[in-house]
Amino acid sequence: MSFDRVFPPASIPGRLLHWLLCSLVCRLGCNLAAKRRPPARLSRALSICLLSLLPLVAEAQSIRLLRDADIEHGLAELAQPVLQAAGLNPRRVRILVVDDSGFNAFVIDQRAIFVNYGLILKAETPEMLQAVLAHEAAHITNGHIGRRGQNARSASTAAGFGTALALLAAAAGGGEAAFGIAVGTQSSALRSFLSHTRAEEASADRSALAFLTRAGINPEGMVALHRIFAGQEVLGSAHQDPYMRSHPLTRDRIRAAEAYVASLGPGARPGSEPGAVNSPDAAYWLARVKGKLSAFTRAPSWSKRRLQSEGYADVKRMRAAIVHHRQNDLAGARREMQALLGARPQDAFYHELWGQILYENRRWSEAEAAFGRAAALAPNEPLILSGLGRAQLSSGRPGAALVTMEKARDLDFRNATLLRDMSLAYAQTKQSGMAALVTAERYALQGRLKDAGPHAQRATGLLPNGSPAWRRAQDVLIAFEQDEKRKKK
Numbered sequence: 001m002s003f004d005r006v007f008p009p010a011s012i013p014g015r016l017l018h019w020l021l022c023s024l025v026c027r028l029g030c031n032l033a034a035k036r037r038p039p040a041r042l043s044r045a046l047s048i049c050l051l052s053l054l055p056l057v058a059e060a061q062s063i064r065l066l067r068d069a070d071i072e073h074g075l076a077e078l079a080q081p082v083l084q085a086a087g088l089n090p091r092r093v094r095i096l097v098v099d100d101s102g103f104n105a106f107v108i109d110q111r112a113i114f115v116n117y118g119l120i121l122k123a124e125t126p127e128m129l130q131a132v133l134a135h136e137a138a139h140i141t142n143g144h145i146g147r148r149g150q151n152a153r154s155a156s157t158a159a160g161f162g163t164a165l166a167l168l169a170a171a172a173g174g175g176e177a178a179f180g181i182a183v184g185t186q187s188s189a190l191r192s193f194l195s196h197t198r199a200e201e202a203s204a205d206r207s208a209l210a211f212l213t214r215a216g217i218n219p220e221g222m223v224a225l226h227r228i229f230a231g232q233e234v235l236g237s238a239h240q241d242p243y244m245r246s247h248p249l250t251r252d253r254i255r256a257a258e259a260y261v262a263s264l265g266p267g268a269r270p271g272s273e274p275g276a277v278n279s280p281d282a283a284y285w286l287a288r289v290k291g292k293l294s295a296f297t298r299a300p301s302w303s304k305r306r307l308q309s310e311g312y313a314d315v316k317r318m319r320a321a322i323v324h325h326r327q328n329d330l331a332g333a334r335r336e337m338q339a340l341l342g343a344r345p346q347d348a349f350y351h352e353l354w355g356q357i358l359y360e361n362r363r364w365s366e367a368e369a370a371f372g373r374a375a376a377l378a379p380n381e382p383l384i385l386s387g388l389g390r391a392q393l394s395s396g397r398p399g400a401a402l403v404t405m406e407k408a409r410d411l412d413f414r415n416a417t418l419l420r421d422m423s424l425a426y427a428q429t430k431q432s433g434m435a436a437l438v439t440a441e442r443y444a445l446q447g448r449l450k451d452a453g454p455h456a457q458r459a460t461g462l463l464p465n466g467s468p469a470w471r472r473a474q475d476v477l478i479a480f481e482q483d484e485k486r487k488k489k
């Protein structure tokens with residue numbers, strides 16, 4: 001598991017920000033429980049990519065992705081029937097976890113649904129989480145992003161993706177003040193943006209309920225989800241998020257969802273027949289995702305107290321191993337992991353976890369072997385390949401590491417930790433053009449275009465003109481130059 005921090009840029013260009021707000025369609029519950037919180041307590045168990053904080057115009061928070069192959073796989077399993085029912089290709093839409101304990105989910109383009117880890121931990125049933133995913137999928141299929149994002153820089157490159165995320169953080173972070181700045185302090189603009197969103201939120205809910213029913217998932221998850229939000233309504237408006245205040249009343253959305261569920265009748269509701277087991281697979285994946293997330297984000301003592309109530313034997317072992325690891329008890333972690341891998345020898349993600357634990361205990365060659373087994377079982381999983389590459393690099397094999405890491409990067413560029421490892425491997429193998437390129441891309445991914453520019457410039461000078469790598473450097477350079485131009489205006 002790695003935490004990739006994405007910082008907002010030092011200044012927020014008005015026009016781009018306006019686009020961003022217009023394309024930021026999904027605010028399910030809209031930062032309902034989003035409270036500013038201190039940076040997550042970072043255990044030794046987590047590989048971290050920390051960078052210096054830039055002065056910010058709107059005191060914006062950063063958006064940090066929490067990348068983990070196991071968790072993303074579990075979420076993909078939960079999303080698969082929903083995306084399919086929405087007519088989306090489950091292989092093309094990733095579910096990415098935001099390192100934020102607040103209750104929120106959103107989309108910025110057609111390629112990914114972002115979910116805060118706080119929302120995942122609060123989902124009591126898989127149907128609740130699937131209702132969130134259905135709502136986000138509806139924002140994609142109902143054209144809420146495509147139509148508005150036409151002028152946006154594509155998020156399919158590190159530079160575009162990083163800029164979009166950084167602007168998103170800037171827009172979400174500063175409360176009312178930031179919101180005023182964001183829309184040029186024009187209340188009419190603010191109102192028209194919000195009213196537009198209201199209509200979209202209602203339409204996304206309607207579509208989501210249809211997707212859930214089509215997928216055979218009990219749509220009552222949507223009602224349960226809205227009831228969580230309902231609690232927020234009793235807060236005095238001073239304690240509510242400003243965005244929440246202008247959002248559709250939760251009561252209305254509950255009523256609409258309840259009316260829909262009632263219209264299906266008890267017999268027609270999927271999963272509601274007497275004695276029906278509502279998707280045992282979905283229940284397993286939710287337990288596994290929550291188990292790993294909580295083991296890494298909550299205090300080990302908290303996880304320890306809950307081990308006895310864990311219903312799935314393998315998830316229980318995984319949680320116990322992570323608790324031992326976070327308490328610097330490698331022997332204890334080894335005991336649990338050996339039992340776990342004995343019971344689930346074909347599970348690539350458990351081998352990967354063992355690789356991570358060994359790596360963080362500086363057992364390079366053992367770690368490489370564990371990651372190697374994981375990669376053999378899941379050869380196209382970029383986050384596993386990225387772990388293997390890092391272990392190879394630490395074992396003093398930068399050449400082998402690069403082969404692995406380049407494959408990982410081609411499969412998924414949204415991984416700042418990988419890009420940092422790659423710059424080391426390129427430098428060690430004397431490929432300074434490539435080292436400059438991935439450094440430029442890493443900064444761009446973190447929204448730091450000012451820092452990315454000089455590295456991109458250097459890369460274009462060193463790389464063969466017109467080559468794919470040269471074109472990637474050009475992408476960053478163009479983003480940098482546009483950003484500089486905007487700042488001068």
Ligand SMILES: [Zn+2]
Nearest residue numbers: 025026027028
């Ligand atoms: Zn929404």
